[in-house]
Amino acid sequence: MLTLSLPFAEAVPILLPSYDQLDLFLIGCGGTGGWLAVNLPRIAYLQKQAGKKVSLTFIDPDRVEAKNIPRQNFIPSDLGLPKASVLAARYGWQWGIEINAIAAPFKESMATLRWKHLVICIGAVDNPEARVEIAKVLENGKSVFWLDCGNHYDSGQVLLGSQGKAANMKGAFHISTFCTALPSPALQHPDLLVEQETTEKVLSCEEAAIVNAQSMSINHRIADEALDMLLRLLSGTLTRFATYVNCKHGTAWSRFNTPEEVAAVIGETEQYLKVIPKE
Secondary structure, three states: OOOOOOHHHHOOOEOOOOOOEEEEEEEOOOOOHHHHOOOHHHHHHHHHHOOOEEEEEEEOOOEOOHHHOOOOOOOHHHOOOEHHHHHHHHHHHHHOOOEEEEOOOOOHHHOOOOOOEEEEEEEOOOOHHHHHHHHHHHOOOOOEEEEEEEEOOOEEEEEEEOEOOHHHHOOOOOOOOOEOOOEOHHHHOHHHHOOOOOOOOOOOHHHHHHHHHHHHHHHHHHHHHHHHHHHHHHHOOOOEEEEEEEOOOOEEEEEEOOHHHHHHHHOOOHHHHHOOOOO
16 A cells, blocks of 8 residues: 655644844845845844844845846845845834844854844855855854755745754654754755856847846745745744745745654664653
């Protein structure tokens, strides 16, 4: 008899550590990050209503260029201005909150870890150097999560994790009703930390228009997937750690928080993830 596997039905939520303040870092304010910037102040608002303190920081070294409009979340009057500063000012003013802006490449030291602070680094970058710096932040404590966004023309992925080493995943599922750790995006896809070869091609005006339309679509889609994962993470209901989408084919699939799926990612056994940690 064929056994139907439904990993989402067996998935458990990731348990957040106790925290008094949420520190959100949006690293990359371009194609995907620019659209995420719209909704992060809403999350800050919800967290404050729940009695939490919130710090929100936008980080990007680039300035707005003509080629960024209209695919990215900028308008002609933004030309020449730092991307992080533009978005921080625009949405900070709308929501009446202070959003820090750093017009420089992200460095590990920017995400300072403090007692009773939950740190979430949202990576919306397209270079391995920035991801290497984000990966370093995970090495500093258990109250850090990395939500990574990546895409090509019409496909992409959103990956979430809290541990960069398989050794730190031992016993993550020792309680059946939740998990205490998830593999980092770099552990899920080590190639994220390696420079990828690119192939450039000369496009006709018609081809360029089609490509641009696809890019606009995928950026929004990835931003929405990241927003949903972030909201579910903070509400204690997130049961997946990776989602892959393809706008061209209209498909999407996820990896769920189960010992089987996580074990397959980190190259360990399910028992390794279920072992009871020693006191």
